[in-house]
Amino acid sequence: MSASLTARGLVKSFKSGKNRVEVLKGVDFSAQHGDVTMVMGPSGSGKSTLIATLSGLLRPDAGEVTALDTRLWTLSPGRIDRFRLDHCGFIFQGFNLFSALTALQQVSTVLKYKGLSPSAARERAALALHEVGLGHRLHQRPSELSGGEKQRVAIARALAKDPALLFADEPTSALDGENGQVVIRLLQRAAKAHGAAVVCVTHDPRLEAYADRVIHIEDGRILAEPPAPHAPAPAGPRPRRSRLFSRRLDVRCCRSCAVAGFRSRWCWSWPAWGSAG
Ligand SMILES: Nc1ncnc2c1ncn2[C@@H]1O[C@H](COP(=O)(O)OP(=O)(O)OP(=O)(O)O)[C@@H](O)[C@H]1O
Numbered sequence: 001m002s003a004s005l006t007a008r009g010l011v012k013s014f015k016s017g018k019n020r021v022e023v024l025k026g027v028d029f030s031a032q033h034g035d036v037t038m039v040m041g042p043s044g045s046g047k048s049t050l051i052a053t054l055s056g057l058l059r060p061d062a063g064e065v066t067a068l069d070t071r072l073w074t075l076s077p078g079r080i081d082r083f084r085l086d087h088c089g090f091i092f093q094g095f096n097l098f099s100a101l102t103a104l105q106q107v108s109t110v111l112k113y114k115g116l117s118p119s120a121a122r123e124r125a126a127l128a129l130h131e132v133g134l135g136h137r138l139h140q141r142p143s144e145l146s147g148g149e150k151q152r153v154a155i156a157r158a159l160a161k162d163p164a165l166l167f168a169d170e171p172t173s174a175l176d177g178e179n180g181q182v183v184i185r186l187l188q189r190a191a192k193a194h195g196a197a198v199v200c201v202t203h204d205p206r207l208e209a210y211a212d213r214v215i216h217i218e219d220g221r222i223l224a225e226p227p228a229p230h231a232p233a234p235a236g237p238r239p240r241r242s243r244l245f246s247r248r249l250d251v252r253c254c255r256s257c258a259v260a261g262f263r264s265r266w267c268w269s270w271p272a273w274g275s276a277g
C-alpha cells in the first residue's frame with residue numbers, strides 16, 4: 001500500500017542566541033491511510049517540530065515531505081495553506097482556540113471555510129461537539145471552559161473536517177481517563193472508518209495500546225523501528241502489554257532496541273518476545 005505521508009531527510013534547526021540548535025537531524029517518516037501512527041519520545045526530542053514540518057506548518061531546512069502524492073514544500077505558501085484547509089486536521093498541544101468564539105463557532109468556522117453552507121456547518125459542528133461529550137457546552141467561549149473541555153473542542157474541530165491527514169499533538173494531555181478513552185476511540189475511528197492517516201504525538205501509555213505503529217524519536221532522530229508486537233486488531237484496543245512495560249524510563253533498553261524502558265523480556269529485540277506477549 002502506498003503511504004499517504006512520507007518524509008525523507010528532514011532537517012530543522014532554530015537559532016538560540018548566537019547558536020543554532022539542530023532539532024531534526026535527517027528524519028525519515030511514513031504513515032499510511034487507515035493507521036494510527038504514534039510518535040513517542042522525551043520532552044524536547046523534536047516531536048512537535050516533526051509534526052509541524054510534516055503538516056505544512058513549518059518549512060524544514062532540508063528534506064522533503066510527500067503528502068497525498070503532493071510534494072508539500074514545493075508548493076507556494078498560499079497553496080500549502082489551501083492543502084492544509086482541504087486535507088489536514090490539527091489537534092495542537094496548546095489547543096489554538098479563538099478567544100472570541102463559542103465552541104460551536106470554533107468548529108463551524110473552519111467548515112464554512114471549507115465551503116459548507118452556514119446551516120450545514122453548524123449542524124456538523126454540533127454533531128462533532130456532541131461526539132466529544134460537549135453537547136451541553138456549544139455556546140461557551142474558551143474562558144468559560146476547563147482545560148479538558150478546550151482540548152475536546154480542538155479535537156471536535158479537527159475531526160469535523162473528516163481530514164485525510166490528522167495530526168494530533170498530545171491530544172489527551174488535559175483529559176481524565178474517561179474522556180481520554182472517548183478521544184482515543186475517535187482517533188481510531190478517523191483512521192479505521194474514514195481512512196485517515198492519523199499521526200499522534202503522545203506520552204500517554206493509554207494511547208500506545210491503540211496504535212498500529214509506534215515510532216520513537218530521540219534527540220531529533222528516529223530510533224530503529226521495532227517489529228509490530230501484535231497483528232492489528234480489527235476493532236477495539238489491543239490488550240495492554242504489561243504494567244512493567246508502560247512504566248518506562250527515558251533511557252534506551254539496549255543498543256538495538258527502540259524501546260525506552262527496562263532490559264527485560266519486554267524488550268523488542270529479546271528472543272523470547274514472540275512468546276512473551
Ligand atoms: N521556534 C523555536 N525557536 C527556538 N527553539 C525551538 C523552537 N521550537 C522548538 N524549539 C526547540 O526545539 C526543541 C524541540 O522542540 P519540540 O517542541 O519539537 O519538542 P517536543 O518533543 O515536542 O517536546 P514536548 O514533549 O515537551 O512537547 C526544544 O529544545 C525546543 O526548545
Ligand SMILES: [Mg+2]
Binds near residue numbers: 047049
Ligand atoms: Mg511538543
